[in-house]
Amino acid sequence: MGPVDYLLQQTMNAFSLGSIYALVAIGLAMVFGILRLINFAHGDLMMVACYSAFFLITTGIGFVATLIITIITTLLLGVLMERLAYRPVRGAPDVIMLLTSLAVSIFLENVFIMFLSPVPRSFRGVSPAFLDIVNHWGAVSVSNINLATIGITAVLFVLLLLFVTRTRLGIQMRATSEDLMAAQLVGININAVIMTAFAIGSAMAGIAGMLWAARLGKIDPLMGFIPLLKAFVAAVIGGFGSLAGAVLGAYLLGFAEIFLVGFLPPSLSSYRDAFVFVLLIIVLLVRPNGILGSSEREKV
Amino acid sequence: MLSLENVHVYYGNIHALNGISLHVDDGELVTLLGSNGAGKSTCLHAISRLLNLRQGTIRYRGEDFSRLSPYEVVQRGISQAPEGRHIFSGLTVGENLLMGASQRHNRLEIESDLQYVHSLFPVLKERLHQTAGTLSGGEQQMLAIGRALMSKPRLLLLDEPSLGLAPIMVQTIFAVIQKVRQEGGTVLLVEQNARQALEIADRGYVLETGSIMLEGSARELRTNAAVEKAYLGG
Numbered sequence: 001m002g003p004v005d006y007l008l009q010q011t012m013n014a015f016s017l018g019s020i021y022a023l024v025a026i027g028l029a030m031v032f033g034i035l036r037l038i039n040f041a042h043g044d045l046m047m048v049a050c051y052s053a054f055f056l057i058t059t060g061i062g063f064v065a066t067l068i069i070t071i072i073t074t075l076l077l078g079v080l081m082e083r084l085a086y087r088p089v090r091g092a093p094d095v096i097m098l099l100t101s102l103a104v105s106i107f108l109e110n111v112f113i114m115f116l117s118p119v120p121r122s123f124r125g126v127s128p129a130f131l132d133i134v135n136h137w138g139a140v141s142v143s144n145i146n147l148a149t150i151g152i153t154a155v156l157f158v159l160l161l162l163f164v165t166r167t168r169l170g171i172q173m174r175a176t177s178e179d180l181m182a183a184q185l186v187g188i189n190i191n192a193v194i195m196t197a198f199a200i201g202s203a204m205a206g207i208a209g210m211l212w213a214a215r216l217g218k219i220d221p222l223m224g225f226i227p228l229l230k231a232f233v234a235a236v237i238g239g240f241g242s243l244a245g246a247v248l249g250a251y252l253l254g255f256a257e258i259f260l261v262g263f264l265p266p267s268l269s270s271y272r273d274a275f276v277f278v279l280l281i282i283v284l285l286v287r288p289n290g291i292l293g294s295s296e297r298e299k300v
Numbered sequence: 301m302l303s304l305e306n307v308h309v310y311y312g313n314i315h316a317l318n319g320i321s322l323h324v325d326d327g328e329l330v331t332l333l334g335s336n337g338a339g340k341s342t343c344l345h346a347i348s349r350l351l352n353l354r355q356g357t358i359r360y361r362g363e364d365f366s367r368l369s370p371y372e373v374v375q376r377g378i379s380q381a382p383e384g385r386h387i388f389s390g391l392t393v394g395e396n397l398l399m400g401a402s403q404r405h406n407r408l409e410i411e412s413d414l415q416y417v418h419s420l421f422p423v424l425k426e427r428l429h430q431t432a433g434t435l436s437g438g439e440q441q442m443l444a445i446g447r448a449l450m451s452k453p454r455l456l457l458l459d460e461p462s463l464g465l466a467p468i469m470v471q472t473i474f475a476v477i478q479k480v481r482q483e484g485g486t487v488l489l490v491e492q493n494a495r496q497a498l499e500i501a502d503r504g505y506v507l508e509t510g511s512i513m514l515e516g517s518a519r520e521l522r523t524n525a526a527v528e529k530a531y532l533g534g
Contacts, residue, residue, distance in 0.1 A: 168398065175388045175399045182386035185348055187374030187403040187451050 005139040010262050011255075016146035018254025019153035020215075023208035024231035025238075025246035026160065027078075027201025033177035033241035034190075034197055035090065037097045041081060041104040043228025045202050046209025049074040050123065050219040051112065053210055057126045066126070071206050078202025079195055087191075112221035120220040127214040149211045156204060157247070164243070169196060177241065233276065237283045239293025248291060253279075301325050302347070302378070302455055302488070307356035309339075309346050316342045318510035319356070324455065329477070329487045331497040331518070333531055334507035340490040341383050343507070344457045347488075348380050349373050360455070375403045377454035381444040381461060383490070389433030393424055396432050396443055400450025410450070417446040420476050438469035445476065455486045462493050474500060494531035498522045506531075 001009070024042065031039050052073050056066040085104045089096050131145040164170035169192070176183040176193045183190055212227055213219045230253060231246075238249025256279055261269045283291070302324045309317040317339050324330045332340045345351045347358060349370045358365040360376055368376070379400070388396050397417060401410045418425040421442040427435065432443060441461055448456060458477065462470040470493070478500050481487050491497035498504060498518045506514040506527060514524065521527050 168402070171391065171395050172399065172402060175391060175395075178388045178390050179386050181350065182382065182388065183399075184350060184370035185374075185380045185382055185386070186400045186447055187371045187379065188399065189369070189371045189402070191369070 001139045006262075009140045009142075010258050012140070012142050012146060012150075014255040014258040015251070016149045016215075016254075017258060018251035019149045020208050020212050020227065021231050021234045021253055022247045022250035023153055023156065023204045023211075024227050025234040025250045026243055027205050028228075028231055029235045029238075029241055029243055029246035030173075030177075030197045030201050031194075032235070033243075034173070034180065034194055035086070035097065036094055037086060037101060038232070039086075039201075040098075040101040040228065041108060042201065042205055042231075043224030043226075044105050044108040045074050045078055045205040045224070046212060046227060047112065047219070047221060047224040048077055048108065049206035049209040050126075050213045050223065051116065053126050053213075054121060054123065054219060063128050067210075070210070071203050074206030074209075075199050075203040078198045078205070081202075082194060082198040087194075109221050109224075116221065118221055120218040123213040123217055123219050127210070131214055145211070145214050149215075152207065152211070156207070160200070160243070163200075169193070173197060230276075233280050235290075237280060237290055239290030242290070242292050245290055245292035252291075302360045302486075303358070304343070304347070305357050305359075307343075307346060307358065308354040309342055309351050310354050311342075316510055317346065320507075320510070320512055321356075322505050322512065322515070324486060324488050326454070326486055327481075327484060328502045329481045329489065329500060331489045331491055331494075331501040331504040332507060333491065333494045333497065333504055333521075333527070335492075335530070337509075338507040339510040340507055341459055342510075344380055344382075344459050344488070344490060347373070347378065347457060371403060374451050374453075377452075378457065379448040379451040379453040379455075380457035381441075381448040381459065383459035383463065385437075385440045385444040387432045387435075387440050387443050387447070389431070391432055392429050393432050393435070393443060394428040396447050397424070397450050400447035403451055409452070413450055413452055417449055420449070420479065421446050438465050438472070441465060441469070441473060442476075445473070449480070453485070455488065456480060457488050457490075459490045460492060461489070462491065462496065470496065494527070 024046065028039060028042050031037055049070050052070040053066050056069055057063070081104055085100055086097065089100050131148060132143065134141050134143045164174055172188045173193050173196060176188055176190055180190065208227065209224070231250065234249035234253045235246045236249070237252060238245030238247070253276065257272055257276055260275050261272050304320055304322050307317050307320045320343060332343060334340050342351065346353060349365060349368050353366060360378060363376065365373065388399065397414060401413065404410055423439055424442060424446055427439065432440065435443060445458065445461065461473050465473065474496060477487060477489065489497055489501065498521055501518040503517050504515070504521045505512050506521070514521065514527065
């Protein structure tokens with residue numbers, strides 16, 4: 001494999017990985033932008049989606065129906081989470097909201113461990129076989145799952161972009177994220193906006209979860225933690241609360257991870273995550289608010 | 301008519317409003333005067349339901365406000381241009397104005413009110429597609445007032461609209477306030493610029509450390525010795 005092919009190969013891999021991080025990071029950033037809440041349970045929505053798909057597929061309703069029902073289930077769970085756990089502590093100090101989201105996360109993980117066992121299950125039966133097919137373009141090989149990940153993410157970006165720029169609810173979401181008090185004073189129903197943010201973020205997390213599981217081939221109750229952590233890093237690098245920043249950070253992170261593994265000597269490549277966090281620290285030292293983050297003025 | 305009766309508001313342990321009673325009749329321009337920290341903004345925030353009352357009631361047209369959400373207050377016809385303007389600086393001027401119409405659904409009515417706001421502030425029309433953060437301070441204040449007018453309020457709450465503006469801009473803003481009022485609007489105006497506020501107001505209240513110290517017609521307040529000494533600079 002020549003250097004150009006190698007570069008192309010790794011670029012495809014990086015785009016695919018970055019896409020998943022982006023789907024997760026968008027939900028995190030959307031909720032943080034409005035509520036200043038870091039939703040630790042966001043990764044668990046990925047996990048719930050995978051179990052939902054895992055069990056639904058065995059009922060024989062087919063792949064498409066499984067996908068649709070799973071996305072709706074995840075969306076509703078996200079909305080329910082906000083209504084039951086986060087709305088009662090809205091306006092409380094940030095630490096209390098943070099602890100609440102940790103509690104929701106631990107609760108969900110342990111419910112799944114208790115009732116479904118912590119043993120990983122194979123996801124091979126869920127994702128259709130054609131996703132595992134690997135295309136060989138010259139020396140570059142790209143699996144259908146990577147192509148699907150990149151394609152689905154691109155479509156979702158366009159839909160999200162249209163939503164936040166062309167619809168009244170979308171513009172209200174941007175307004176609320178910029179200034180919660182002013183949003184209330186001009187008559188924006190912030191409950192509806194927050195619910196929408198959770199719905200969109202959760203649906204995206206559900207999709208990301210299934211794509212993630214299709215890559216790894218297995219699911220378990222704690223599977224959401226690593227992608228959550230990576231998405232969190234991506235959002236911080238890009239500028240927390242900014243959607244464009246979250247997407248940019250996610251792809252930077254995807255590229256950093258893939259290329260670090262590619263260029264580091266094999267003995268060091270298992271320290272990939274350590275290098276990723278070093279990268280985070282460097283970015284934060286240079287730009288404490290992230291790449292696209294503005295220095296936020298203190299709210300009175 | 302808006303009426304506050306014996307309103308108490310706390311920030312934690314701080315007693316910010318200490319039994320305020322006041323009223324604003326339809327068609328009036330009432331001003332709330334007082335120094336920094338007297339509770340003027342707190343009073344407006346209580347009306348807009350950003351703050352809960354510890355005690356007392358706020359009523360508008362006979363309806364008790366104590367269980368409403370802020371957006372429902374706007375629905376009832378009360379909107380506010382807050383102190384510090386609080387425009388959405390990352391949104392365009394047009395999007396900011398559209399946000400002011402969040403509780404309205406008739407496109408034609410929204411469009412005609414947009415024309416009305418453009419006629420009040422022609423500069424906003426020129427800058428419709430510009431990001432609001434790039435506006436000058438005075439233009440931002442115009443946008444904040446225009447945005448509040450986009451909900452077609454029956455009662456407009458204005459918090460320090462002249463703060464930090466050049467004198468010529470202050471004249472423009474006050475002219476618009478008077479125009480809104482002449483067209484049948486009701487205005488509750490919070491101002492540090494007492495002289496200017498009393499020139500256009502019908503009545504006024506003077507707040508001091510969370511209590512109303514004085515109330516009366518604008519003419520009475522203008523000639524009151526204590527007001528003159530404290531707020532009109534002797």
